[in-house]
Amino acid sequence: VDREACPPPDRPAMAIAAPRRLLLAATWATLGAQVLLPAAATAVARLRLRRTTSSGGGVSRGGHGEESPSSGSRTPEGVTYLIDTLGRFKAFAESSKAELAQKHAEEETQLQSDIHASENDEVRAALEQSVTSNKESLTENTRIYEEMVKFSEAMTGVLKGAAAKGTACDDITCGPHATCTVSVKGADCVCNQGFVGRGSDCHAPPDFLPHRLIPGSSDLKAHDVHVCVFSTSRISVVFRDAAQGDIGRIVNGHVRDAGVAEFSPPEQFTAPNEMAFSPVVEGMEGNRVVIAWRDAHQKGACVMRVALLGTTGIRGADTAITWGQTQRFCDSQSHKMALVSLPEGKLAVLYSDKANTAVENTEESFGNSVLASVTASGAINIIGQFRFSDHVVCRLEVTKLTPSSFIVAARASAAVDEMDATKTTKQEATAIFAEFVENELIFDPSPVNLEPGRTQIWARGVSLIAPNTFAYAYQDGLEMNIKLAIVEVDPTTHHMQLVQGPQVIRDGFSHYVSMLPVPYSMSDPHTLVYYEDEVAKTSMVSVCTWTSSTKLLTQCEDFPWLDEKLRSVSGVHLGGGKSFFAFAPESGVPYYTVFGLSKK
Numbered sequence: 001v002d003r004e005a006c007p008p009p010d011r012p013a014m015a016i017a018a019p020r021r022l023l024l025a026a027t028w029a030t031l032g033a034q035v036l037l038p039a040a041a042t043a044v045a046r047l048r049l050r051r052t053t054s055s056g057g058g059v060s061r062g063g064h065g066e067e068s069p070s071s072g073s074r075t076p077e078g079v080t081y082l083i084d085t086l087g088r089f090k091a092f093a094e095s096s097k098a099e100l101a102q103k104h105a106e107e108e109t110q111l112q113s114d115i116h117a118s119e120n121d122e123v124r125a126a127l128e129q130s131v132t133s134n135k136e137s138l139t140e141n142t143r144i145y146e147e148m149v150k151f152s153e154a155m156t157g158v159l160k161g162a163a164a165k166g167t168a169c170d171d172i173t174c175g176p177h178a179t180c181t182v183s184v185k186g187a188d189c190v191c192n193q194g195f196v197g198r199g200s201d202c203h204a205p206p207d208f209l210p211h212r213l214i215p216g217s218s219d220l221k222a223h224d225v226h227v228c229v230f231s232t233s234r235i236s237v238v239f240r241d242a243a244q245g246d247i248g249r250i251v252n253g254h255v256r257d258a259g260v261a262e263f264s265p266p267e268q269f270t271a272p273n274e275m276a277f278s279p280v281v282e283g284m285e286g287n288r289v290v291i292a293w294r295d296a297h298q299k300g301a302c303v304m305r306v307a308l309l310g311t312t313g314i315r316g317a318d319t320a321i322t323w324g325q326t327q328r329f330c331d332s333q334s335h336k337m338a339l340v341s342l343p344e345g346k347l348a349v350l351y352s353d354k355a356n357t358a359v360e361n362t363e364e365s366f367g368n369s370v371l372a373s374v375t376a377s378g379a380i381n382i383i384g385q386f387r388f389s390d391h392v393v394c395r396l397e398v399t400k401l402t403p404s405s406f407i408v409a410a411r412a413s414a415a416v417d418e419m420d421a422t423k424t425t426k427q428e429a430t431a432i433f434a435e436f437v438e439n440e441l442i443f444d445p446s447p448v449n450l451e452p453g454r455t456q457i458w459a460r461g462v463s464l465i466a467p468n469t470f471a472y473a474y475q476d477g478l479e480m481n482i483k484l485a486i487v488e489v490d491p492t493t494h495h496m497q498l499v500q501g502p503q504v505i506r507d508g509f510s511h512y513v514s515m516l517p518v519p520y521s522m523s524d525p526h527t528l529v530y531y532e533d534e535v536a537k538t539s540m541v542s543v544c545t546w547t548s549s550t551k552l553l554t555q556c557e558d559f560p561w562l563d564e565k566l567r568s569v570s571g572v573h574l575g576g577g578k579s580f581f582a583f584a585p586e587s588g589v590p591y592y593t594v595f596g597l598s599k600k
Helices: 074-118 121-165
Strands: 047-051 178-183 186-191 196-198 202-203 222-232 234-241 247-255 262-263 277-284 286-293 300-309 321-333 339-343 348-356 365-375 380-385 395-403 406-414 424-437 440-443 456-464 469-476 482-489 496-507 513-515 527-533 536-545 554-564 564-574 578-585 593-599
Touching: 121 262, 178 536, 186 196, 222 578, 234 262, 234 277, 234 424, 234 564, 234 578, 247 286, 247 456, 262 300, 262 564, 286 339, 286 469, 300 348, 321 365, 321 380, 321 440, 339 395, 339 406, 339 440, 348 395, 365 395, 365 406, 365 440, 395 456, 406 456, 424 482, 424 496, 456 527, 469 527, 482 527, 482 536, 482 554, 496 536, 513 564, 527 554, 527 564, 536 578, 554 578, 554 593
Parallel strands: 047 593, 222 277, 222 564, 456 513
Antiparallel strands: 178 186, 196 202, 222 234, 234 247, 247 262, 277 286, 286 300, 300 321, 339 348, 348 365, 365 380, 395 406, 406 424, 424 440, 456 469, 469 482, 482 496, 513 527, 527 536, 536 554, 564 578, 578 593
């Protein structure tokens, strides 16, 4: 593997696999099925993981695969109770809307006062952005409460009509992803929450609702987008702005309950006239953010910089940046690096390195890493360099197993048997265990190779899915498909064992293949792979269920989350089943979206 070999060659058009049985659906307001839950006041897009309980796609009755009660079991008292409950729900929504308006008015008054009091231009810009975000949040949440009121009124009318007609669902057969319900017109099939269409033909919606990352950002062209999450809901997004000489920009913010994020104005993290290719960002404790990039497309220098967020202490300016130290730590870089935060304010940067050998005019290539400490004041102290591979490496990805251990995924050159030079092991889908111990990085000398006999393994992603268990997805460039494998790590010996796959989850080529760690929960493991359908020009998500007891990967389902081809995309898991994606289509305008993964 050399520098030129890592990017894939021209892509041949491939046929798309037939749609799978199970679909994931998106919805921006889950009011109907969650009347009495606080989650009814959210507008987070949700991926609904549907499992049918009857064979062949099944018939859904009563909403849970059971027979609906007969009309005789529906008493007037029950209908009256539901109408009263809906009335209380409506009153709650109306009072909450009023309280929300008062709260936001007080917030804006305080922000305007802080703006007039501040003498710092950057702080004022951050405060003005907070004012704009405050108004957007008020509009979004007001809409939600208004929808709750409309829902209450509509359901009240349906219940009154149903009580008058006395119709039932006993003789109604609904299609997949549909449920029989009683409306003012009588029994009818309607699509389940998150699905669209008619009751006989329900399907997932084609895309989610995106938001502009930077309002009025038509003059930006975002390439190499990368995102990180820290402190539960804080978000940092970095990208290369191709419209402004390939400078590096960063946007910081946090995600609100309604799925709308508040972001600061973009700031340039590179020096004047300096470029930032393949920037990566990692958040740390104490609201410290570290960015690493190379300053040229090929053979560039490695640069690292620290940003401290909200150090001014001014209310409402928690995304304002105070810049820390800039550190150069390697050169001749042509590939994306990987960052991982560690305990005690430590950080590891992994990259492909070169060094001169004893033979004249020759170099050796290998996988290297830098361990550094990042102080509360933004200073960077290099502790040491640690090799993780004696082979040429590229396409580096990383996922944490524990706070102090992580997995490095890479494409590496073949390993030659020291006892027999004719025997080689392909390492184009390799994974290496690493651990932070006593101010050192320790890399296990025995990697796991998922395709020891194959070449042309291109884009990849790696993610934690369960305790001591990670998933590894990648593009097979020879067979032109996307594969997924599951690996378990012994918590004592750190020995890695391939326990499932690699198995094909999608046919065709994708410019990118990546994963989200723990997309649902550690107690109910799932994998989430995001990729591109090049033929249909849509952005896709594949979700599989992992059963730890049987060590089986099942129910892998594909879902289009955006009906558009993307230039760049990066995603993170927010917790609680919610995920955040930052992306840029062919236009280069950066967007974001939030959705969740849940089961019904």
